[in-house]
Amino acid sequence: MRLAELSERSGVSTATIKYYLREGLLTPGRRVSATQAEYDDEHLRRLRLVRALILVGRVPVARAREVLAAVDDESTGLTGRLGAAFSALPRGGHEAGQDDPATVDAAREVEQLLERLGWRGAREIDNRSPEHHSLVASVATLIRLGYACDADLLLPYAEQAERLAALDFEALEGYPTAVEKIEAAVVYTVLLEPVLLSLKRIAQENESARRYGVG
């Protein structure tokens, strides 16, 4: 398809598509004449991913380029590529604390939690993963504010998180290639996180009505 059709099918203006091409977020189309290039469904798919990252994930262009590079890096396995793509995504966590007592406590509780869960990736990712840092920082904030937050409290949440992750990967099975799987994983992570939090808050309203009555 030509640029105009790519724009129409994606709902993204030609000016924006040209900007993404210049920034290396989209691979160039196949030249068919001095002034025209041909684009395919892969461009359309990639364009959706770029929009999800930038519009919804509010990922800066340079960061989006890192995510895409991780998606495309065929030198490593699927888990490594997913991990690299995810590690470039923004997260809601807090600034990682210093080695204050709350952070030390939080790190110990998180370690104990991961051990009890027996998550296979946990040992490998451990201190390298930005998610791990993020989790420790969030737990440390709770502890610092005087709220109980130990492995016992976290365990049932982690078990639910495990089921949610399984749901995500179930959905990925439908995508045939590694690139498509990783793209879909990134998109669903970015787009379904706000959906999940909205659903949880609505569920809280419902649970409240159930327990304490309406009004």
Add this chain to the structure above:
Amino acid sequence: MRLAELSERSGVSTATIKYYLREGLLTPGRRVSATQAEYDDEHLRRLRLVRALILVGRVPVARAREVLAAVDDESTGLTGRLGAAFSALPRGGHEAGQDDPATVDAAREVEQLLERLGWRGAREIDNRSPEHHSLVASVATLIRLGYACDADLLLPYAEQAERLAALDFEALEGYPTAVEKIEAAVVYTVLLEPVLLSLKRIAQENESARRYGVG
């Protein structure tokens, strides 16, 4: 306790506490002399809530005042107070769309979802709740970007959200008074949302390792 002790026990500077007092985020202490006031455990607890809202929830001071007013409003039931407090919390959603086709589709899918779930609160909150708007806007974004997002896809996530909400409310049972219940609900919502998303991403790494191998 005196201001100095309140500061020490909460880890919040006296200058900041005085600022919160001026802004009406904390009720004044009991005057014991011309220059001294006495604070109690209720002040300490409220101070933690204020810190959670402002530091972690990044709630502006004026919004924090609204949340606290809702927490303290004894004229309405627990569910109404919870709902009012939650509605003043920030949410990760997107700007509510116009009545474009994607938003119309999204509203229909969300309605169908809530009907299938049979959430009791759902009918009452429906169009009034900011969470409902937020959910419709997020789903509309997915649809607009060309990703499938219907009631079938959302249902298992909603069921997990239901379990997560039940966990939150389980934890609330330990708090004796209505005010403490609502305070705890707000704090755990603000503080546990980033924890949950971190856990989900770590669970994804684990699930990926399980399905596709490490590396």
